[in-house]
Amino acid sequence: MNAAPRHSHSKLSRNQSEILACLRKAKEPMSAYAILDQVRTAGISHPPTVYRALNDLMQKGMVHRLQSKSAFVACGHGACDGKFAFAICRKCDKVVEIALSDADQAALLKLAPGEIAPEQVTLEIAGLCGACRPHGSA
Numbered sequence: 001m002n003a004a005p006r007h008s009h010s011k012l013s014r015n016q017s018e019i020l021a022c023l024r025k026a027k028e029p030m031s032a033y034a035i036l037d038q039v040r041t042a043g044i045s046h047p048p049t050v051y052r053a054l055n056d057l058m059q060k061g062m063v064h065r066l067q068s069k070s071a072f073v074a075c076g077h078g079a080c081d082g083k084f085a086f087a088i089c090r091k092c093d094k095v096v097e098i099a100l101s102d103a104d105q106a107a108l109l110k111l112a113p114g115e116i117a118p119e120q121v122t123l124e125i126a127g128l129c130g131a132c133r134p135h136g137s138a
Contacts, residue, residue, distance in 0.1 A: 015053040018042045020062060020074060028093040029071035066095065067122045073097075085123035091132040098125075 012020065022038045023030060030038075036050045044050065054072055057063035061079040063072055066086060073086075076097040083100040100108070105121060112118035 013053070013056075014042075015039075015044055015049055016057055018044060019050060019053045020057055023063060023072060023074040026073075029066050029069050029073050029088075029095060031069075031071050035072065064097070066124060068124050068126070069093075082120075085121075085125065087125040087127065089129040089132055090126045091128055094129045094131075098123075 018039045019035055022035055032047065032050050032054060035054075036044065036047060039050070044053075054063060054065075058065060061082060062075050064075060064084065064086070065072055066088065068088070073095050077099075080097075080099065083102070083105045085098040085100055087096045087098060088094070100121075100123075108121040108123065109118040
């Protein structure tokens, strides 16, 4: 099992703060290169700098990676313990974070076949949000 994200309340570095602010302002998931384009004015101009800050923010539970989109979002709760799933609108890219209980996480990990030792669960549910669904459909 991977260690649970650290809930460090230590100050964020300037780069981490800039990248987190960028993601919090974004209305949709952002790729690392889209983030880089937004933070260039803050003096962050190299992809490794962005990836390093994103990795640190993910370790702190403050940023999540959407595997299906190769994109990043700020945690909807500020920071969390790594037990979450996402529902993503396939039309407008709205992302809703879903907290998973310990029991939910354990049940999902049990789905792994015996020849694979599970380390993490990545659960993304695609669909249409209320604004994007045709009127009259549920």
